[in-house]
Amino acid sequence: MDTAYEKNYITPSGLEKLREEFRILKYEERPKVVEVVAWAAGNGDRSENGDYIYGKKRLREIDKRLRFLNKRLDNAEVVDPRKVVSEQILFGATVTLLDDDGVEKIYTIVGIDETEVERGKISWKSPIARALFKARVGDYVTFQAPQGERGFEILEVCYKAID
Secondary structure, rough: OOOOOOOEOOOOOHHHHHHHHHHHHHHHHHHHHHHHHHHOOOOOOOOHHHHHHHHHHHOOOOOOHHHHHHHHOOOEEOOOOOHHHOOOOOEEEEEEEEEEOOOEEEEEEEEEEOOOOHHOEEEOOOHHHHHOOOOOOOOOEEEOOOOOOEEEEEEEEOOOOOO
């Protein structure tokens, strides 16, 4: 499905990060690049003017990112994990798991724009999050990982603020 038209589930902190990126690009970075391009255009031959060529390229990149961010913000469906009351694993849950090798792992299920696997933040669309969806403490879930089928026992489920 085209991500431009589907709901963009996101936490309050994730929404603020998208808004901040949009603000910086639109009101700080873009005006500076426009200024450089205008200055470079006034220097004559544009075909060999590096400042002009790079500036125009950067403007296209910024405008593309602004359009993307605007769509993501328009489709944002904010879910505050602090307000979720459930024993099941849903969007925004922080889950402690015990894998088949006896290693504990902690994952927080967040929006696709907030994913930071190295910090344990996984997208609600990821295979592991889909496998965990609606499970409870004590359940054993499996999912298909690149290395093959993996399993986890769910040790803890909580809902808290996400940074």
